[in-house]
Amino acid sequence: MKAIVINEYGGPEQLGIEEIADPQPRPGEALIRVRAFGINRAETYMRRGVWGDVARVSGIECVGELVEDTTHQYAPGQVVAAIMGGMGRTINGSYAEYVSLPAANVFPLQTDLAWAELAAIPESYATAWSCIHHNLSLQEGGVVLVRGGTSALGQAAINIAAKLRNVTVLATTRNPDRLALLESLGCQTAMIDHPELSNEVRHSYPDGIDGVVDIIGNTTLKDSLKMVKKAGTVCNAGFLGGGEPLSFNPLTDMPPSVNLNFFASFMLGTRDFPLTDIPMQAIVDKASQGIYQARPVHVFPFDDIAKAHEMMESNSAAGKIVVEV
Numbered sequence: 664m665k666a667i668v669i670n671e672y673g674g675p676e677q678l679g680i681e682e683i684a685d686p687q688p689r690p691g692e693a694l695i696r697v698r699a700f701g702i703n704r705a706e707t708y709m710r711r712g713v714w715g716d717v718a719r720v721s722g723i724e725c726v727g728e729l730v731e732d733t734t735h736q737y738a739p740g741q742v743v744a745a746i747m748g749g750m751g752r753t754i755n756g757s758y759a760e761y762v763s764l765p766a767a768n769v770f771p772l773q774t775d776l777a778w779a780e781l782a783a784i785p786e787s788y789a790t791a792w793s794c795i796h797h798n799l800s801l802q803e804g805g806v807v808l809v810r811g812g813t814s815a816l817g818q819a820a821i822n823i824a825a826k827l828r829n830v831t832v833l834a835t836t837r838n839p840d841r842l843a844l845l846e847s848l849g850c851q852t853a854m855i856d857h858p859e860l861s862n863e864v865r866h867s868y869p870d871g872i873d874g875v876v877d878i879i880g881n882t883t884l885k886d887s888l889k890m891v892k893k894a895g896t897v898c899n900a901g902f903l904g905g906g907e908p909l910s911f912n913p914l915t916d917m918p919p920s921v922n923l924n925f926f927a928s929f930m931l932g933t934r935d936f937p938l939t940d941i942p943m944q945a946i947v948d949k950a951s952q953g954i955y956q957a958r959p960v961h962v963f964p965f966d967d968i969a970k971a972h973e974m975m976e977s978n979s980a981a982g983k984i985v986v987e988v
Contacts, residue, residue: 666759667968668719672712675972678758680965683720686755686763693732693766695745699782700725700757701815701959702971702984704903709751710972713906722757723750723929724786726778727988734766744770744785744943747931758968760988768932770943776951783815783959783983788946789938790900790928791819791876797940798898798926799874801830806868808833810856810887811878811903813841815983818848820876820900822955825849833872835860841981848956858882861889868892876900881909885916888923896922903978959985 664685670677688694701724709717729741737743748768750756774781795801801824809820812834824832825848834845835856845853854863856879864872871892877884878901887897917923930936950957960982963971967986974980 664760665965666720666755667722667965669710669717669721672710675710675969675976677710678721678968678972683759685761688731688733688763690733691765691767692763693734693737693743693745693769694730694761694763695725695743695769696728696730697725697757697760697762697988698727698778699985699987701782701786702975702986703786704901704975706751707972707976714752717752718750718755720755720758721751722759722762723747723752724782725757725762726781726785729769730761732766736766737769737771742772742774744772744781746770746785746789746938747929752929758986765932768938770938772944772947774947774951776947779962779985779987780950780958781947782985784947784950784957785943786928787815787819787983788823788955788957789931789941789943790816790926791823792941792946793928793931793936794876794898794900794926795820795823795827798900798924799876799896801827801874803828803830805873806831806833807874807876808835808864808872808887808890809850809876809878810835810860810883811901812836812845812848812850812853813838813981814878814901814903815980816901817876817878818982819955819957820878821845821848821850822957826949826954833864844981856883858886861886864890871895874898879904881905881907884909885911888916888918888921891918891921893920894922896924899923899925957983959983961985962987
């Protein structure tokens with residue numbers, strides 16, 4: 664099969680297409696014919712060697728057709744989405760014509776969406792759903808801020824939160840030209856991000872807000888904690904601002920009775936984070952109906968994987984980048 668491999672750790676030019684052996688599913692695994700896959704920032708870190716030695720074939724998500732399921736849960740030809748399960752880290756990932764991964768990391772789906780449109784959904788929306796519903800436990804009447812709102816994950820979080828009953832969604836961007844994009848997704852208040860944004864939020868909400876999905880990470884986390892009310896929650900869900908270590912003293916940086924947690928999607932499919940916790944079919948249906956604005960902003964052919972990574976690292980996409988196989 665054709666696969667995109669990491670020749671050496673480094674820039675996008677290190678991604679090349681090779682013929683490698685087709686994967687053979689082991690017990691407990693499912694073999695998928697990959698039709699399209701989303702590009703994720705995690706894959707740029709893998710390509711650069713930031714996370715240590717990883718599989719030669721990257722890719723943490725895909726959509727396609729089931730070829731073989733050793734657990735006999737799904738029939739050949741079933742439309743599926745697959746996320747995580749060690750793809751791209753400990754086993755060859757989805758940047759290929761075929762991938763084999765644990766069946767526990769596969770969503771069976773019924774949809775008429777084109778492959779490229781379907782590929783824009785799995786990772787971003789599974790993560791956003793988990794952050795909004797599980798980490799924040801956002802309730803009716805709540806106020807939530809999505810920090811890093813124009814990223815693919817940020818847009819998914821806005822879409823999901825904005826459709827909850829009587830929930831107010833705030834969101835940030837560093838680019839003034841993208842404020843209208845945030846509002847079009849259902850955000851009631853779009854703001855330019857800055858290091859002391861909490862002052863602006865507290866001016867509008869003196870008692871604080873219910874939750875923050877912080878996708879920027881270490882550079883904004885302490886400021887995000889200042890925004891939430893007593894018993895409110897900050898969910899750290901990304902590192903768009905970089906992964907430099909954060910100096911953090913709970914005595915001075917952690918407001919009393921405020922909750923801080925972290926969501927990492929590589930846990931999806933494990934015993935404590937089963938895919939059954941995420942209503943992916945309902946999410947796909949809402950995307951099909953236009954309730955969620957989940958279309959990819961850029962679709963690249965398989966041969967242009969380097970350009971797809973260049974766009975991801977330039978932060979110019981303002982949405983989900985997808986590659987068709």
